[in-house]
Amino acid sequence: MIAETVCSAVSAAGLGIAVVTAYRKRFLAAARLAAYSLVPVGLVMTGVVGWLADTALSPTAWAGFGVLGAAWLLFAGTRAVERRRGGGGRETTGRAERDAVAPAAPAPPLGGASRPAGRPAAGPRAGAPRTADSGEDFSDIEAILKKHGI
Incomplete structure (x- = not known):
């Protein structure tokens, strides 16, 4: 009952402000104010305010x-644990299917420092075998630094 009274008072005040605004020849703003001020009365008439008041004061609703x-916490917690463990059943079946499709994949080339498993190639030269002289790897970088005077 109090919520309906407050909504009616807010609407009446809004309509009063809309009348004053229209008196000042700002009809568009007055129409907008009238529309906003009619919303609380419409909510009271449809019963939304009563439903919200009953829900807010109901222990069953809060329970x-x-x-x-x-x-939601259980769902989010299980998803976090599943990700931390490295995946669940769906991901392992995907690995098994990939192994069945291409079981004899070529071994990576043996050479200098190889990249860790599971990481993508760093660039176009990552697949090329490395030579024993690591100075060739930095020749492009040195040329760029010399070009800029560093």
């Missing part, structure tokens, strides 16, 4: 929100 929150 329901608590149960929904607990379900």
Whole structure:
């Protein structure tokens, strides 16, 4: 009952401000104010305000929100644990299917420092075998630095 009274008072005040605005020949702004001020009365007439008031004061509704929150926490927690462990059943079946399709993949080339497993190639030269002289790897970088005077 109090919520309906407050909404009616807000609407009446808004309509009063809209009348004053229209008196000042700002009709577009007055129409906009009138539209905004009619919203609370419309919400009261449709019963939304009463439903919200009943929900906000109902212990059963708050318990329901608590149960929904607990379900969400369980879901988020299990997803976090699944990601931390490295995946669940769906990802391991994908690996098994990939192994079945191409079981005899070529071995990576043996050479200098190889990249860690699971990381993508760093650039176009990553697949090329490295030579024993690591000075060739930095020749491009040295040329760029000399060009800029560094």
